[in-house]
Amino acid sequence: MSTELKVETTTDRPKQQGEKVQANWVPTILIGVGVLYLGVVLLIPALNVFVQAFHKGVGPFFQNLTEPDFLHAVKLTLLLALIAVPINTIFGLCAAWAIARNQFPGKTFVLSLIDLPFSISPVVAGLMIVLLYGRNGWFGGWLQAHDINIVFAFPGMLLATAFVSMPFVAREVIPVLEEVGTDQEEAAKTLGANDWQIFWRVTVPNIRWGLLYGIILTNARAMGEFGAVSVVSGNIAGTTQSLPLFVEESYKQYQTEAAYSASVLLALLAVITLAIKEVIERRTQIKTKVM
Amino acid sequence: MSPSTPLNSPKASRLQAQERWLAKFTWPWRITWGYLTFMLLLPLAAMLLKASTEGWDKFWEIATDPVALSTYDVTFVTSLIAALINGVFGTLLAWILVRYDFPFKRLMDAIIDLPFALPTAVAGLTLATVYSDNGWIGSLLAPLGIKVAFTRLGVGVAMVFISLPFVVRTVQPVLSEMEREIEEASWCLGASQWQTFWRVIFPPLMPAILTGVALGFARAVGEYGSTVIIASNIPFEDLIAPVLIFQRLEQYDYAGATTIGVVLLGISLLMLLVINLLQAWGRRYDEH
Numbered sequence: 001m002s003t004e005l006k007v008e009t010t011t012d013r014p015k016q017q018g019e020k021v022q023a024n025w026v027p028t029i030l031i032g033v034g035v036l037y038l039g040v041v042l043l044i045p046a047l048n049v050f051v052q053a054f055h056k057g058v059g060p061f062f063q064n065l066t067e068p069d070f071l072h073a074v075k076l077t078l079l080l081a082l083i084a085v086p087i088n089t090i091f092g093l094c095a096a097w098a099i100a101r102n103q104f105p106g107k108t109f110v111l112s113l114i115d116l117p118f119s120i121s122p123v124v125a126g127l128m129i130v131l132l133y134g135r136n137g138w139f140g141g142w143l144q145a146h147d148i149n150i151v152f153a154f155p156g157m158l159l160a161t162a163f164v165s166m167p168f169v170a171r172e173v174i175p176v177l178e179e180v181g182t183d184q185e186e187a188a189k190t191l192g193a194n195d196w197q198i199f200w201r202v203t204v205p206n207i208r209w210g211l212l213y214g215i216i217l218t219n220a221r222a223m224g225e226f227g228a229v230s231v232v233s234g235n236i237a238g239t240t241q242s243l244p245l246f247v248e249e250s251y252k253q254y255q256t257e258a259a260y261s262a263s264v265l266l267a268l269l270a271v272i273t274l275a276i277k278e279v280i281e282r283r284t285q286i287k288t289k290v291m
Numbered sequence: 292m293s294p295s296t297p298l299n300s301p302k303a304s305r306l307q308a309q310e311r312w313l314a315k316f317t318w319p320w321r322i323t324w325g326y327l328t329f330m331l332l333l334p335l336a337a338m339l340l341k342a343s344t345e346g347w348d349k350f351w352e353i354a355t356d357p358v359a360l361s362t363y364d365v366t367f368v369t370s371l372i373a374a375l376i377n378g379v380f381g382t383l384l385a386w387i388l389v390r391y392d393f394p395f396k397r398l399m400d401a402i403i404d405l406p407f408a409l410p411t412a413v414a415g416l417t418l419a420t421v422y423s424d425n426g427w428i429g430s431l432l433a434p435l436g437i438k439v440a441f442t443r444l445g446v447g448v449a450m451v452f453i454s455l456p457f458v459v460r461t462v463q464p465v466l467s468e469m470e471r472e473i474e475e476a477s478w479c480l481g482a483s484q485w486q487t488f489w490r491v492i493f494p495p496l497m498p499a500i501l502t503g504v505a506l507g508f509a510r511a512v513g514e515y516g517s518t519v520i521i522a523s524n525i526p527f528e529d530l531i532a533p534v535l536i537f538q539r540l541e542q543y544d545y546a547g548a549t550t551i552g553v554v555l556l557g558i559s560l561l562m563l564l565v566i567n568l569l570q571a572w573g574r575r576y577d578e579h
Contacts, residue, residue: 028392034387035399041452043429045417050346076486091326094319112563116331119559121513123533124552127540128334131341137546138337162332198527214343217407222408224494227515231537244412248520251416263413279402 008286053260064261069237073246073262076154080229080242081222084162088218091167093211095201099170100177111174117166121197125163126231129156152234157242160228165221172214180206211282213277220273225268342553345546353550358526359535362551365443366532367558368519370511373450380502381458382496388459389466403460406453410471411516418449421575441523446531447554449517454507461503465496465573505569509562513555 003265031256053061056259064070095114099107117125131137133150143150150156184206188198233240235249250259324358342350353359399546406414422429422439429439439445469492477487515533522529524538532555541550 027387030383031387031393033390034380034384038384038399038402040428041448041455042402045421045452046402046405046409047423048427049413050415052417076315076480091322094322095327097318098319098323102331108567112567113327113331115563119509119563121515121533121555121559123515124338124513124555124559126340127536127552130540131545132334132337132548134545159330163334166330190578220408224408224412226410226412227533230515231540244410244516247410247412247416248373251419256420259416263416264412266410270405270410270413272400273408274404274430277348277404278397 008225029108046267049260049263052256053264056257060257061261061264064258067243067258069241070246070258072238072261073241074265076157076241077223077243079154080158080161081219083158084165084222085219087162087214088166088222089169091166092173092214092218095170096173096177100174108127114167114170117163122160122164122225122227125233126160126228129159129163129228129232133159134213151179152236153240157197157229157233157240160232161222161225164225164228165218168209169214172210172217176207176210177203209280213280216273216276223269250257292526294508302314304518328380338552338556340548341545341549345550349546350550350553353547354554358553359532359554361527362530362532362535363554365446365529366512369447369531370450370454370508373447374504374508375512376451377455377458377507381503381507382462382500385459385462385466389463401458406456409489411453411514412520414452415449415517415520418452418517419445422448422521439520443522443529446518448530449521450514452510453514453517454511457507457510458500458503461506462496462499463465465499469495498569500572502566505562505566509559509566512558514561548572 031244099110099114123272130151133143133156135151136146137151138238139150148155150159184202185198188202193201225242226248228250229242230245233242233245235241235245237246237249243266247259247262247266250256250262345353384399384403388396419440421427422432422445424430424433424438424440426440432439437444439448474487474490477491482490513533515531515537518531519534521538522531522534524530524534526535532551536548536551536555539545539551
């Protein structure tokens with residue numbers, strides 16, 4: 001222990017007594033300030049979503065939910081997640097396995113590379129896709145000649161969604177894989193299991209909680225992404241409008257009711273994500289890391 | 292290398308080495324690199340090459356035009372202030388969550404991750420409502436002459452919202468692993484609470500706090516969804532850099548969008564480097 005303990009020992013008795021009194025109200029004040037801050041910054045805005053959506057009752061809320069543009073937005077969002085989440089899960093598992101199970105020069109660099117989509121602004125991510133596949137982009141001419149639309153169409157939105165939700169599975173699974181070690185896998189190999197059997201029967205059960213949390217986060221981000229998707233979508237109601245885009249568009253058109261009805265669905269997605277995270281943390285007793 | 296084999300001509304051994312290298316390059320590797328190249332490296336290359344075709348003078352001219360400069364001011368300065376505010380309150384929240392017991396503590400702990408899970412468009416919408424002149428909090432501030440929604444202050448509020456979890460979640464594990472004996476020793480030696488905090492608890496906590504602030508800053512700089520909704524997006528007032536990129540793209544000004552995009556990307560890469568260094572500094576504390 002090299003922690004410095006060069007503290008003056010000159011405090012006298014009356015002062016110490018004063019501190020004992022102080023010790024009782026310091027926690028109260030700190031908790032009070034903390035709760036107040038969290039309330040103003042997070043809790044009140046979160047509650048506001050539900051209050052605004054239901055303040056005219058449940059009827060108008062459900063009426064908003066049956067509008068065709070809204071239903072199309074929901075369908076599009078689900079479809080985006082349905083394709084992006086499995087692709088990113090496969091990538092995440094491969095990347096996690098390759099990184100956690102191998103020693104090679106530049107490992108930290110590859111790890112940072114995988115994290116990169118988190119540090120890149122969503123708008124910049126969308127811009128990169130436009131520069132690659134847009135009309136004046138690298139592949140623009142070829143795509144136009146073959147009559148393929150990527151930008152301002154579904155494939156572009158899918159690319160944007162997959163880009164921003166790319167790192168989650170890998171970064172949740174890598175620490176678990178490293179902690180589990182290779183003993184059980186090697187034992188299975190000695191007993192004659194093939195690679196596939198080892199993966200399904202030994203590795204997956206070991207990493208299941210990390211994997212599940214990674215998938216949940218991927219899904220939440222894929223369904224909720226706004227910036228990157230909005231750059232490449234063109235935002236045409238009923239065609240290329242996902243749920244978060246629907247929220248913004250309705251708000252801009254002063255259809256606040258519709259915006260809040262859609263927001264409630266997305267907020268519920270957030271609540272479910274947090275609940276599953278809480279369950280996983282209780283099961284594994286491990287606090288999941290931010291970065 | 293196996294020198295025992297008689298067929299060890301240089302050509303054969305080179306082929307063998309190649310084979311071994313290929314065997315190392317297993318399917319997970321191929322998928323990882325293929326996907327990374329297609330999704331990340333190719334788009335990055337497209338953007339950097341597009342920026343380089345403009346030439347350095349043109350790049351500098353677009354990057355430092357007055358509108359662009361004002362967006363850097365709004366984006367970077369506001370992000371930094373928001374991240375620093377969270378540095379103070381995030382540390383406080385981590386402290387009370389680790390050290391004290393109070394009702395609804397678990398709920399509070401869970402709710403801190405809300406900004407990660409809540410889509411940014413929803414965050415922007417609800418913040419704009421709550422902090423508007425007739426919103427729950429905005430109506431309390433309006434009589435004091437403080438306007439939040441559709442001003443730079445609103446942009447700051449949105450940035451505070453989305454960067455809050457970073458500090459709490461980086462400080463929390465460090466704090467809970469800290470040994471209480473050291474503190475008790477310091478108390479026994481007669482240090483006051485305040486001295487104990489500043490001299491014993493705070494130094495090892497510092498790298499974690501700074502990492503959290505840097506992560507929050509990086510996230511706030513790139514943030515688009517919540518800020519575009521709560522801001523009025525007027526140049527020289529509350530226009531942020533990501534929105535400027537968006538506006539340039541809408542006007543088919545690809546050179547303009549790319550230039551600002553490269554500036555933002557450069558800042559993100561710089562922040563990534565800073566964060567890695569800060570984390571390495573934090574790990575040094577573990578070893579002692």
